[in-house]
Amino acid sequence: MTEALLNVVGVSRSFSAGEDELTVLKEINLQINRGEMVAIIGASGSGKSTLMNILGCLDKPNKGHYFINGQDTSAMDENELAALRREYFGFIFQRYHLLGDLTALGNVEVPALYANEGPHERQKKATQLLTRLGLSDRLEHKPNQLSGGQQQRVSVARALINGGDVILADEPTGALDSTSGEEMMKLLRELHRDGHTIILVTHDPHIAEFADRVIEIKDGEIKDGEIIGDTRNDNVNAYQSSDRAATELVDNPPQTHPQTAKQQTTKYRINWSRYLEALKMALIGMSNNRLRTFLTMLGIIIGIASVVSVVALGAGSQQSIMANIASMGTNTIEIKPGTGRGDRRSGRIRTLMAADADALKTLSFVDSVTPTVRANVAIRYASETVTGSVQGVGTDYFRVRGYSLAQGQFFAEGNALGSVIFLGHLPVRVIGVTEPIESVSSNSDELNVWLPYTTVSGRIFRQNYVSDITVRVDENVESEVAEQGIISLLTMRHGTVDFFTINTDTIRKSIEKTSATMTMLISAIAFISLLVGGIGVMNIMLVSVTERTREIGIRIAVGARQTDIMRQFLIEAVLVCFCGGALGIGLAYFVGVIFSYSGSDFQMVYSGTSIIAAFACSTLIGVLFGYLPARNAARLNPIDALSRD
Incomplete structure (x- = not known):
């Protein structure tokens, strides 16, 4: 007898509800074989979605063990679980959970991006999937430009981009009209025939009829989140996959081997590619939220402009004073x-x-x-x-x-x-x-x-x-x-x-000392404004994390590592501060132009060192004040994140 692909042994899941504890799943035992199409059915609140989240490695049980292809998931760290979500599973959510900032093509590419696929390869694969699903003329449309059925098909393509050996569909027709719902179920049957393992979560018995096997979960007084039925569906001809190619990834999970020089080179290329993609995502996020981005930058712009202007004014004033002193014969x-x-x-x-x-x-x-x-x-x-x-x-x-x-x-x-x-x-x-x-x-x-x-x-x-x-x-x-x-x-x-x-040089030195003291005093004030700007960046980035909780949950669900999420938000914070620094320096130069036309006796003298220091300072502020929001984003619970509106 072949080993079950998914094996749930004595799994329980409970949640804190004030001083009480709410048990959602109790002592669940379940085996799902490769190539099956299984429907998990039950009323709302019965725990079927919680079970699906555990099966998809989005949640962890309080008790019991969950094995995937013989591997115990309780012994895996966050990155290994992310690899499972990315390479074994494909999620089709009831509410689609597409990223609003990206096009249909961009949404489908996301899991492949986290799987380190090259841009040309993943774009080609995503285009082929969307074309197969009848969306060849909707590649560049954003989710709000697509119908519900089209958005669900994009969600299906996203689930398949990395292979999708196991497709987890949570109420796949719940947000669709009857016609679109029938088309979706036919599509899932086609995927089943192609060798994919399909797990449906539904409360609709009509949808469950499409499955080879129906598992019923019951809650309430009779049972408390337990399986009360596991039957074969005689209305459907069961399909047992014999296509080894379709399950090769499942049969041969990634192993850790010593890295060769070529693999090291590939690793560096992948890391560089990840940073470039994170930069691209940050730019897209900034572009789609221009006002928020500008408000985030504003504190940095004012702070950097203040610092550079003060240094330039101090240098110009000192130069003018020293020239006057020299003309007085103080040297x-x-x-x-x-x-x-x-x-x-x-x-x-x-x-x-x-x-x-x-x-x-x-x-x-x-x-x-x-x-x-x-x-x-x-x-x-x-x-x-x-x-x-x-x-x-x-x-x-x-x-x-x-x-x-x-x-x-x-x-x-x-x-x-x-x-x-x-x-x-x-x-x-x-x-x-x-x-x-x-x-x-x-x-x-x-x-x-x-x-x-x-x-x-x-x-x-x-x-x-x-x-x-x-x-x-x-x-x-x-x-x-x-x-x-x-x-x-x-x-x-x-x-x-x-x-x-x-x-008489003592006079010059006294004036120099006084000038330096004043410059330091004003620079300290400017630095305080820069610090306030940095705190503003942190606050707005924290708000941004809250606003984008759903986006973070989607990225985690499709396989993003904690480091991927942290990298994206940290790069965004650094980029905001870096751009703010550039605009601040530009503003400082504009102030210099105004001074040059004001008839003043001296000119602002800009120092290359101060400009480089300003850029370094703005970047450092991005790192320091962006770290906490980035870390908070990376540690979000995917279930809580996905449930946010």
Whole structure:
């Protein structure tokens, strides 16, 4: 005697009902042989659908054992049960349970997708099945564009795509008119003749007449979810399948073998294909729920745009501030006679020479140097006389201090520009006028006259020493290091420390520190908005899982693994956040365009690092905040999920 294909031994199933326990099936013993067409009949609530769910590995018994081809399903994990649903069983549901986002062709392909069939193979197979069922002109129609009978035929094609050795039909005619119902039963008889094992669940005795064998379940006072009848149907010629090809998959269940290199390569290809298909499903889901998708993205868009804009504003502001600081001469070191500010002896120290400035120019970190001789004198032009500052400076003075010309030229650059003025009794000709500038040592309202220091020293003061020397340090050199180098050189030249230095770079550093602190503060605020956006993504994804519970149940029923469900929802969350990040960066650039036309003194400076970090951050948010909804989706009970409207 051949071993039964499906063997139920002492199976009971009960559910919690508050403090009580409701027994639906009690000590069920049942054997179904390969190639049979069996009808399970009983009134509503008798437990026949629960029995079908156990037979189809959608549910597990509380007690007893269920064997498929001799294998005990109680010892199988979720992935092995999913493999059984995918490769052994085909479900035909009363309410069709088609995925509304997919076409008829797409719905039929789903089980083959989870069975790792290539896209061309499964599309070809699905097309052939739908054509055989008379739906060749409905391949691209979605479920809401099909009649009830057409939707049921799509459900049949989906059940057959992976072979469908065992077809489980739950009230297959319950939602159909009488004509469509007769056609459906004829179709099931044809499948039976083709070698498929058919299990019908119905409350209609007329439908049960199509089966070779009728099993009756009774509930209530007489029996409590037990089989009370198991009879052969004399009205139907029993068909025992002899087609080994039709049952080859059942006779030879998949085994685990060591993987060869070729199988490893195939495994990688399959995994890559699964991710691509999950991405495709995510895109379809996003496309069909555009408003929900946009609302999910909105928090990420605002958060990423805030972060990128703040960084760009901070960088632009800092660049503008640093440029202004540089023009004020804050990357300079001043050398003055004496031991420090307030030294009353400094006026009598006359050791700073123009030759010291020439020596300092030889230092590698020095950008430019100028000696200075200064005094206040009466400045007369025509009949007007004012008091102003006269400074004798070197040719590099204007570079050191960051001055630019409004008109004319600097020393030794050409002919005289304009009028002759008198400095005391010394006539001089104006050859250039500088732009106004804010400096740490002067302001733009002061009247300053600059002459070559040799002129001031020789013709006004008649002295051979200078008042001070100012050194502009190269931008790439630490000012403290440069200061120590200058002190060392002058100490060696003078033989003593009869001078002191004023490093104005501390001003720049203070401003930089303040700017960095403000940028960090605003970035923290932007990060909080990004975090809030991530929580919004999680909340909406959790709502999405609730809304799509039925879809998840259908996918599990046709063979999706928990990892397949989790992968789909996780990729969708990551994709939403990634797209939100891209739109957020685009919004940040749009803000930059507005700034460029606003007449602001500075431009937003976008950092490639901040953009990459923004993308990485949005993707990470998708992973972190999408994980919980994805895990919840993967762990849904298929029976509960399928019962949701």
